[in-house]
Amino acid sequence: MFCLRSCSRSSLFKLLSNSRSISSSCVDPNVGLTTDEIEYRDAALNFAKTELAPNMQTWDLTEEFPVDTIKRSADLGFGGLFVSPDYGGLSLPRHDGSVIFEALSQGCVTTASYITIHNMVNAMIDTFGTEAQKEKYCTDLSSMEKLASYCLTEPGSGSDAAALVTNAKKEGSKYIVNGSKAFISGAGATDLLVVMTRTGGKGPKGVSALIIDTDTPGISYGQKEKKIGWNNQPTCVVNFDDVEVPCENLLGAEGQGFNLAMHGLNGGRINIASCSLGAAQQCLEDVVQYTHDRKAFNQPLNANQHVQFKLAEMATEITTARLIVRQAARSLDAKEPNAVALCAMCKLYATERLFKVCDDALQLHGGYGYLKSYPVQQFWRDSRVHRILEGTSEVMHMLVARDLLKHL
Numbered sequence: 209m210f211c212l213r214s215c216s217r218s219s220l221f222k223l224l225s226n227s228r229s230i231s232s233s234c235v236d237p238n239v240g241l242t243t244d245e246i247e248y249r250d251a252a253l254n255f256a257k258t259e260l261a262p263n264m265q266t267w268d269l270t271e272e273f274p275v276d277t278i279k280r281s282a283d284l285g286f287g288g289l290f291v292s293p294d295y296g297g298l299s300l301p302r303h304d305g306s307v308i309f310e311a312l313s314q315g316c317v318t319t320a321s322y323i324t325i326h327n328m329v330n331a332m333i334d335t336f337g338t339e340a341q342k343e344k345y346c347t348d349l350s351s352m353e354k355l356a357s358y359c360l361t362e363p364g365s366g367s368d369a370a371a372l373v374t375n376a377k378k379e380g381s382k383y384i385v386n387g388s389k390a391f392i393s394g395a396g397a398t399d400l401l402v403v404m405t406r407t408g409g410k411g412p413k414g415v416s417a418l419i420i421d422t423d424t425p426g427i428s429y430g431q432k433e434k435k436i437g438w439n440n441q442p443t444c445v446v447n448f449d450d451v452e453v454p455c456e457n458l459l460g461a462e463g464q465g466f467n468l469a470m471h472g473l474n475g476g477r478i479n480i481a482s483c484s485l486g487a488a489q490q491c492l493e494d495v496v497q498y499t500h501d502r503k504a505f506n507q508p509l510n511a512n513q514h515v516q517f518k519l520a521e522m523a524t525e526i527t528t529a530r531l532i533v534r535q536a537a538r539s540l541d542a543k544e545p546n547a548v549a550l551c552a553m554c555k556l557y558a559t560e561r562l563f564k565v566c567d568d569a570l571q572l573h574g575g576y577g578y579l580k581s582y583p584v585q586q587f588w589r590d591s592r593v594h595r596i597l598e599g600t601s602e603v604m605h606m607l608v609a610r611d612l613l614k615h616l
Contacts (some may be wrong), residue, residue, distance in 0.1 A: 303538050
């Protein structure tokens, strides 16, 4: 299924080398990767440069959710990166997924970020679902015949996710779901929701996860939110009004939903950190070229030592963040006891520091960086939300500190 297997490395190289790049410098994303991992990255980067980058700014301005383009990524296997081949997936480790998402984000952060969410839902069903659920949903999700959204956040519960109030009352062979979910990516354009609901008492142990098809009667959507970034994926409230869900759509066991949600978010944090890496890498590549071409005071901007030092700082932040992200991914793959803290640490460091890299790139562009005809401003806008979603930076601080203090 992964068509890069039939694509020669030389042909990929010719495609990618058409644009000038600093990828062979000290910020080379291929450093430390195996031959297979480099092939994955090359395929993702080629898709990013040919399918995403040429359309990124138009999608942003028109707020178009590029469903057809997203579905074409499934031809490369990008709809089921972590899912068993029995259900159309590639069964890749998290580390390889990180490499792919970073490369995709160099073409369009928003589109790549949605693909990470779709993969998170697919992987949750593959990991915790019954055989019937996997057969019914995972194959179509892996082929992207169907697209998915993840529903945890509510209008009254964000970081305090265990305080959610959307309830699912069991009546015979079905659950009756009532409530609302907020800030749902892809909402209104996707086919499947994994929804965290309250089936028991207060707190995390009363939460269960349900798989809900979006054509189920009783589901409605609020108006599409107007956002600073992530404009080419719809975000809105999802309302559930006496929505009937078969009991067979319970994902995992009753009361296990909060643990499932957190399990999904551990991988999601690596994925979003990887998207910040892609944004920062592309901003650095763009600004290195810009400061070479732009002249001021009768010399290129990059002849100025202050500019050189700033570029060096940006490159150092990117390389450092990449090391942390890939370490966290390997830790999650190995199921190490400190994996949760490392996932939080990588998201904290990467999203905070790499947003600053994008900001520095915009600053070095001067007034041009503030124009929408220059992509640097869109990478800056689209990566800002990474410090909020999948767990805010403040919550990431808490998780890292908790891991440190529990050993006392």
